[in-house]
Amino acid sequence: xxxxxxxxAGLAALLSGEGLVTDPRELVPFETDAFTAxxxxxxxxxxxxxxxxVAAVLRYCAEQGVPVVPRGAGTSLAGGAIPQEDxxxxxxxxxSRILEVDYDNRTATVxxxxxxxxxxxRVAADGFFYAPDPSSQLACTIAGNIAMNSGxxxxxxxxxxxxxxxxxxxxxMDGTIIELGGKALDAPxxxxxxxxxxxxGQIGIITEATVRLLARPExxxxxxxxxxxxxxxxxxxxxxxxxxxxxxxxxxxxxxxxEICEAFAKAGYPLDVEALLIIEVEGSDAEMDAMxxxxxxxxxxxxxxxxxxxxxxxxxxQIWKGRKSAFGATGRIADYICMDGTVPLGQLSHVLRETYTxxxxxxxxxxxxxxxxxxxxxxxxxxxxxxxxxxxxAEAAGADILKLCVDAGGCLTGEHGVGVEKRDLMLxxxxxxxxxxQMAVRAAFDPDWRLNPSKVFPLELDMRKAS
Amino acid sequence: xxxxxxxxAGLAALLSGEGLVTDPRELVPFETDAFTAxxxxxxxxxxxxxxxxVAAVLRYCAEQGVPVVPRGAGTSLAGGAIPQEDxxxxxxxxxSRILEVDYDNRTATVxxxxxxxxxxxRVAADGFFYAPDPSSQLACTIAGNIAMNSGxxxxxxxxxxxxxxxxxxxxxMDGTIIELGGKALDAPxxxxxxxxxxxxGQIGIITEATVRLLARPExxxxxxxxxxxxxxxxxxxxxxxxxxxxxxxxxxxxxxxxEICEAFAKAGYPLDVEALLIIEVEGSDAEMDAMxxxxxxxxxxxxxxxxxxxxxxxxxxQIWKGRKSAFGATGRIADYICMDGTVPLGQLSHVLRETYTxxxxxxxxxxxxxxxxxxxxxxxxxxxxxxxxxxxxAEAAGADILKLCVDAGGCLTGEHGVGVEKRDLMLxxxxxxxxxxQMAVRAAFDPDWRLNPSKVFPLELDMRKAS
Numbered sequence: 001x002x003x004x005x006x007x008x009a010g011l012a013a014l015l016s017g018e019g020l021v022t023d024p025r026e027l028v029p030f031e032t033d034a035f036t037a038x039x040x041x042x043x044x045x046x047x048x049x050x051x052x053x054v055a056a057v058l059r060y061c062a063e064q065g066v067p068v069v070p071r072g073a074g075t076s077l078a079g080g081a082i083p084q085e086d087x088x089x090x091x092x093x094x095x096s097r098i099l100e101v102d103y104d105n106r107t108a109t110v111x112x113x114x115x116x117x118x119x120x121x122r123v124a125a126d127g128f129f130y131a132p133d134p135s136s137q138l139a140c141t142i143a144g145n146i147a148m149n150s151g152x153x154x155x156x157x158x159x160x161x162x163x164x165x166x167x168x169x170x171x172x173m174d175g176t177i178i179e180l181g182g183k184a185l186d187a188p189x190x191x192x193x194x195x196x197x198x199x200x201g202q203i204g205i206i207t208e209a210t211v212r213l214l215a216r217p218e219x220x221x222x223x224x225x226x227x228x229x230x231x232x233x234x235x236x237x238x239x240x241x242x243x244x245x246x247x248x249x250x251x252x253x254x255x256x257x258x259e260i261c262e263a264f265a266k267a268g269y270p271l272d273v274e275a276l277l278i279i280e281v282e283g284s285d286a287e288m289d290a291m292x293x294x295x296x297x298x299x300x301x302x303x304x305x306x307x308x309x310x311x312x313x314x315x316x317x318q319i320w321k322g323r324k325s326a327f328g329a330t331g332r333i334a335d336y337i338c339m340d341g342t343v344p345l346g347q348l349s350h351v352l353r354e355t356y357t358x359x360x361x362x363x364x365x366x367x368x369x370x371x372x373x374x375x376x377x378x379x380x381x382x383x384x385x386x387x388x389x390x391x392x393x394a395e396a397a398g399a400d401i402l403k404l405c406v407d408a409g410g411c412l413t414g415e416h417g418v419g420v421e422k423r424d425l426m427l428x429x430x431x432x433x434x435x436x437x438q439m440a441v442r443a444a445f446d447p448d449w450r451l452n453p454s455k456v457f458p459l460e461l462d463m464r465k466a467s
Numbered sequence: 468x469x470x471x472x473x474x475x476a477g478l479a480a481l482l483s484g485e486g487l488v489t490d491p492r493e494l495v496p497f498e499t500d501a502f503t504a505x506x507x508x509x510x511x512x513x514x515x516x517x518x519x520x521v522a523a524v525l526r527y528c529a530e531q532g533v534p535v536v537p538r539g540a541g542t543s544l545a546g547g548a549i550p551q552e553d554x555x556x557x558x559x560x561x562x563s564r565i566l567e568v569d570y571d572n573r574t575a576t577v578x579x580x581x582x583x584x585x586x587x588x589r590v591a592a593d594g595f596f597y598a599p600d601p602s603s604q605l606a607c608t609i610a611g612n613i614a615m616n617s618g619x620x621x622x623x624x625x626x627x628x629x630x631x632x633x634x635x636x637x638x639x640m641d642g643t644i645i646e647l648g649g650k651a652l653d654a655p656x657x658x659x660x661x662x663x664x665x666x667x668g669q670i671g672i673i674t675e676a677t678v679r680l681l682a683r684p685e686x687x688x689x690x691x692x693x694x695x696x697x698x699x700x701x702x703x704x705x706x707x708x709x710x711x712x713x714x715x716x717x718x719x720x721x722x723x724x725x726e727i728c729e730a731f732a733k734a735g736y737p738l739d740v741e742a743l744l745i746i747e748v749e750g751s752d753a754e755m756d757a758m759x760x761x762x763x764x765x766x767x768x769x770x771x772x773x774x775x776x777x778x779x780x781x782x783x784x785q786i787w788k789g790r791k792s793a794f795g796a797t798g799r800i801a802d803y804i805c806m807d808g809t810v811p812l813g814q815l816s817h818v819l820r821e822t823y824t825x826x827x828x829x830x831x832x833x834x835x836x837x838x839x840x841x842x843x844x845x846x847x848x849x850x851x852x853x854x855x856x857x858x859x860x861a862e863a864a865g866a867d868i869l870k871l872c873v874d875a876g877g878c879l880t881g882e883h884g885v886g887v888e889k890r891d892l893m894l895x896x897x898x899x900x901x902x903x904x905q906m907a908v909r910a911a912f913d914p915d916w917r918l919n920p921s922k923v924f925p926l927e928l929d930m931r932k933a934s
Contacts, residue, residue, distance in 0.1 A: 103709050128711060163626070182876060184881075188893060189924075194664065198656075199658070215712070242572075287753070344651055346569065346571030405651075410650075411649065418656065430656065433643055438657040441911045445908075456655075
């Protein structure tokens with residue numbers, strides 16, 4: 001306890017009043033994130049107000065040998081923000097201002113704790129938006145989006161965070177502040193900005209970001225395509241993308257997901273089909289009509305059972321509300337774990353079929369709702385959290401499904417990151433040589449392995465490196 | 468000489484007959500690249516046929532302490548492929564096959580020495596293309612494109628190499644082979660693929676790449692917009708982009724560039740204007756008409772003097788031929804150095820004005836022809852290479868222009884890279900702290916500083932690190 005008090009006192013000297021949390025009761029909200037299977041109350045939580053405070057805290061923690069866990073809004077589904085007991089959590093939530101909107105360059109510069117949606121909200125009246133749209137966009141921060149390279153339903157056309165990030169201010173573990181990128185295209189030297197995207201809080205703490213703004217399209221229209229089987233719907237997606245058509249979104253739901261979401265959102269989803277695609281097109285009416293005609297022709301080749309265009313902005317909003325609340329709606333009826341494997345599109349039907357086989361083998365249920373156009377699958381494995389046997393089965397089934405994705409030429413994660421959840425599966429994706437190289441690069445930023453330790457890399461490799 | 472012979476013998480043992488060049492006369496073509504101001508005949512050139520041969524050569528060079536200079540087609544405008552006298556050049560030109568085209572996943576997997584254009588050529592009949600289109604696309608290799616993160620006229624809409632690269636096979640200096648990315652979206656762990664783009668041959672030798680294919684649009688139409696001044700044309704570009712419109716290309720030429728290109732290509736460029744924008748729109752006729760109407764309305768606000776749409780595929784090809792041969796056409800009338808600064812679009816007019824002032828101060832001439840929609844400027848500074856005084860002035864003027872770009876919030880390079888040319892300007896762009904961090908990351912791949920040394924980083928820092 002003396003150590004805890006010593007660190008707390010040291011931190012208190014660096015921060016203004018509300019920037020430090022050490023009361024055990026007040027630390028509880030920080031014990032986990034949206035991957036609630038693991039919980040650890042951290043040593044302390046600091047909520048700095050400036051880049052300077054972040055640098056001071058990091059410098060102090062480096063001197064004291066204290067591990068540091070960065071935290072955005074704590075919405076990580078992979079345990080990216082789960083603390084260790086001996087760690088200081090640095091949360092960026094108090095740094096949430098939008099610093100500049102620059103339409104000439106179509107950029108916004110924001111503090112790292114700004115929520116994803118707050119950027120689009122700020123520029124909406126002027127006809128602009130920030131493209132990546134994770135389901136948690138109301139809460140999640142840009143810092144977390146960058147750390148996890150977050151995506152979302154509309155990333156099929158607009159790309160994920162790395163495609164929309166132009167610059168960042170980063171504080172290294174030793175307190176050094178570096179600037180990456182900026183408003184101009186590209187940058188000379190090594191692309192540390194690209195490296196930062198998806199680095200899961202292990203190379204530094206992000207305090208500011210400059211992102212790309214895009215003009216809102218003239219119109220957008222989600223269309224519902226019902227199919228008699230998941231495999232056929234998957235094959236249809238593959239052919240749409242394979243023919244070169246890139247709608248703004250292709251979302252997939254199988255029957256369990258349709259039922260769960262429709263019960264929650266009353267979105268008008270068809271209940272007499274086995275699989276549903278929500279395909280959104282955008283542009284002028286003529287552009288949308290032309291693209292839809294091509295998509296419908298392909299869907300008909302695959303025996304589409306029903307095609308239903310949204311008839312109004314309200315209906316379009318309902319359709320998206322259903323999709324975006326899929327995880328929440330599922331949580332109302334069962335406990336679940338959400339997988340995030342990604343596969344080459346040609347493998348979509350095969351992987352869906354094998355997913356059902358795996359789930360059946362474990363005697364569980366699954367709802368599939370995911371970004372099909374990207375091949376980014378999200379099987380929600382349903383189970384009872386109070387039944388230890390079922391919980392173990394769910395975890396094992398999840399691992400089998402992710403391995404299936406990797407074996408099909410895909411990867412362990414599309415947008416949620418590795419975190420705690422998938423660290424031990426990394427050796428299924430990569431050779432030890434590959435991982436050693438990644439760890440060597442990480443060590444170039446944090447040689448003593450203090451930043452968000454025990455994540456991303458398999459524990460057996462991580463421990464060896466850290467010791 | 469004994470050393471040279473010893474290394475040659477060592478390499479000969481590793482390679483098949485035509486894979487090794489040591490005859491001094493045969494080494495001459497490798498003494499420089501398209502940045503012809505520097506020339507050094509290397510110790511030897513190897514042209515491996517397989518990844519295994521690349522690995523064997525690198526392992527041998529690492530053991531012998533021999534520096535290695537990777538080479539694609541040698542089209543670097545920044546001296547990225549210029550050898551040292553004590554270095555072995557590893558050229559990938561013999562590994563030029565397209566290994567797989569996968570339409571289901573819209574990917575092509577190619578050997579690293581495949582030319583940029585050969586990919587589009589292979590898939591053109593099926594209606595697809597590979598988007599990044601550097602002017603040298605007939606010759607330049609994918610390996611070089613990745614190393615320099617190459618762009619091109621159509622990157623305004625489609626992004627540069629990093630946005631179109633999905634995977635790569637990389638051989639590290641110690642002979643280790645690692646695989647980065649793949650056909651699936653994103654990848655867990657650190658984004659070494661993003662880091663590879665633009666790493667200028669300093670972290671490994673690329674032997675294979677998987678790239679994104681895109682469907683060719685229904686139609687495309689370049690339109691010529693003539694203006695009374697470069698500044699007004701620049702302001703017009705800024706407003707088009709600032710309003711959220713993203714045509715597939717916005718190319719800029721000032722009067723000297725128009726005259727040079729028109730004389731060469733007979734493209735129908737207007738000769739009675741001070742500045743020309745080539746704006747290309749694409750899609751269906753209705754889509755092109757709609758986007759053009761918005762662009763023309765903005766151009767009229769800026770007092771556009773003439774608007775001329777291409778009337779046929781032949782005319783469109785002539786317009787692009789004029790633009791793409793700008794460097795070659797300029798070379799017919801004068802020696803030149805080509806700058807590659809990039810600026811935030813809001814600064815375009817200001818930077819153009821200041822560019823003319825700088826050039827005037829040195830008593831030189833300049834032709835500006837560049838990717839205006841990206842803010843990626845290419846002033847061609849004209850001079851007489853046989854007049855040492857003028858050559859020195861041209862170099863000094865170029866440095867002033869690049870500093871101007873950085874000071875306007877931009878950067879030293881958009882697509883050509885740093886190479887030899889701009890290494891000493893890096894401290895104008897970055898702090899020493901920033902560069903030290905980049906060098907630490909580089910060292911995680913090549914701790915002994917053997918790969919493409921004396922490039923990218925300022926010599927004073929590079930030497931310190933290497934020693």
